[in-house]
Amino acid sequence: MRIFKKLYVQVLVAIAIAIVFGLVAPKQALAMQPLGDGFIAMLKMILGPIIFFTVVHGVGHIKDFRRLGRLGVKTLVYFEVVSTLAMGVGWTMVHLIRPGEGLHAINLAVNPGALAGISKAAHADFTFTHFALSIIPKTLGEAFVGGEILPVLFVSLLVGFALSSVAKPDWAVFKLIDEGQAIIFKILAFIMRLSPIGAFGAMSSAVGHYGPGTLLYLLRYVLTYYASALVFVVVVLGLVAACAGLSIFSILSLIKEEALLAMGTAASEVAFPRMVTKLKQAGCDELVVGFVLPAGYSFNIDGACIYMACGLGFIAQATDTTLSASQWISLLFVMLLTSKGGAGAAGGAFVKLAGTVQSTGALPLTGVGLLFGIDRMLAVATSTVNVIGNCVATLVIAKSERMLDEDAYRVALGRGKATARPASLRESADRAGRPERDDEAMGGATPNGLSIPLRAGDKS
Template sequence: MQSASATFQDPARPRRWYASLYVQVLLAIAAGITVGLVWPETGSALQPLGDGFIKLVKMIIAPVIFLTIITGIGGMRHAEDIGRVAGKAFGYFLAVSTLALVVGLIIANVVQPGAGMNIDVATLDAGAVHGYADKAHEATIPGFLLSIIPTTFLSALTDGSILQVLLVAILFGIALSLSGEAGVAIHRLAEQLGEVVFRLVAILMRAAPIGAFGAMAFTVGKYGLGALLGLGKLVATFYLTSALFVVIVLGLIARVTGFSIFRLLRYLRDELLLVLGTSSSEAALPALMQKLEQAGCAKSVVGIVVPTGYSFNLDGTNIYMTLAALFIAQATGVDLSLGDQIALLLVAMISSKGAAGVTGAGFITLAATLSITPAVPVAGMALILGVDRFMSECRALTNCIGNAVAAIVVARWEGALDREQLRAALAGKSAQGAQTFTASGAPAD
């Protein structure tokens, strides 16, 4: 599927610096922080700007995933190819997401961000986390599995569940690949619809700076920097751990696969700034899938790996879960044995899957994990409630980067990666030497 975003600007025309989505979002984030600090009430009132932009993007996620998957799978000759791609993806997800949990556990034991706080659990406001705990109890494994099955075919495209869209799209794509000439005609129509949908994505991305401005102004205006400074050691430890995970763990994986993690971050800077500004990795999902296809990953691989990874490959959320759980234990004076920590790790391996399908995913999933492992008091989550919003931005960034790396790795394993196109894209050029274009319609560099 050819990117429609490139049609918004003639590559021969000189690009003005302010036309770059990267610059626009960066300026919007800075302006949002300023408004939140100087006029906190005004900043808090700007929440609808950020929420509205995220709703606009979520509106288009279902058709993007559906059309990408059915056109990718519909072009496969054998249905077993789909199972092979999914199997490799889930193998990667299990290994890397488990490693993220272990990293969070190790760092929490070494740094001990909650040590010395001596918080009495009885003094904590358990009611502050009551609603999250209720939602956590609803997120049972059987309930999660049944929630993947939509009520109707069309409801999968309207209910906002990525996994439901994924299930329906995979089944439809398989049927399409087995339908002979009728399937070929529908496949061609789906590709044409896909071009229109990605043009719509490019239009929506023009509103990204407004959404980033509103979301950042609300965050700083509502919670202030005081809350961030009060629990600064936890927040700083989490950000540093996530950065090290991206640079060292994902960097080594990238190096073995044949690309540089730093060039990938540069290539995806528009999408990552959008995630930073909105605290939502879903906000960049359509543009991320488009960018990975432009970088040489097969459409069928991107269509399966990226949407699935948004529920099963949440590296940032996994680091947060074990790190935050041990922080609460340390802050409340709970001494966790090695057995307790292993039990926590095993529970988190299960509870973290499907987290993206729940509103307030990271915090709710942490509540679910602590409710199953009673050694750590769930009421202790009140300690981090005030700064969770700041940490959600880092969770979303790490999740987004992790899924981009996963798509490239699985594409390489499948022999479905154009390595020349990848090198050219990460260098800021297309395979033919032309510039690549972002969702804003501006050249990537």
């Protein structure tokens, strides 16, 4: 059937089979974990080059740095406002439903070894000085081997600024960047063919490890968290999108493959490469995609914010800890710091939650151990919300800056016909003051895989 040729359908079927397989044959399902780990590792392998080429290609053509400054300020303000709203939704839902009430978990025994590891990781990662200095790599090359997004973004911005300042329109470096970008996206296309296998391995091993007992244990909290994520996406992000003249349901339709991929692997980082391609194909200017999306994976992790707010509320209820209004406000400000950076990978939000508990001392660290067993189930929603939130942010900011080609956006949604080149490519060529490359020589395709019809008057 033709429908099974679609990637998102293949991923969805693989997830369904993995759940059944994990419940029926848990021991055999555990052996599937290397499939998921290998797929995630391959995608992480090309994250750095994709960010580098995308950012340098976008920033390198800029001549008006005031525009970039305005974009940066608007982006960071947007991130902080929406992240705070995400925490507010999680905090409100967990206090309305109160899933941890009556558990009296303060008396439960928790693995001391696990707590020691949690405490060590939390203490090591969560100081402002450490966070700020971790953005600056020791060498340019180290930024690409550490596996962190912020150092790569930092180096990419420096290279882009330098290129924009000194490069001339006819410099060969522009062609080199274009060709490098084409190679990286072709590698991405090869890897993405394996996404159903990766989703199957990750999901089946998770279900096989925790089993049906864990799916029932703390079910009320799991449902509370999923309800919080749903309310945030539909209501909060829906209103944000509506204010920009966009529909949240259209956006969800646009990125359904990427959302399902994040859901199946419980890691939002694996969807990043395809998000770059999809958003540029949907008409977002390359500068917006190259700046907002990588920054969003460190500063706009909405799913992680909901995770932390719900988790703190649940721990307080489960351990019979009473906090005053001023203590909750203090926790909110701490979360605004500890939620930044590094939560895109599976398990990242759990470490951030542990860091918040460790740094404030307002809640017993033993309460964090309660969520350790169900973290994988929660990470499914966390990663999915992270992907959706960053997609909405990129589209909304592009629309507000008039850097969204609405014709291309409608084409990506299947609601129109491609009649012109996307604005992002036209503007990049215009800013550079050089002719656009010969698309015919590339088979009519850009590095992101988007076929571009010739304009009227061009040679066919």
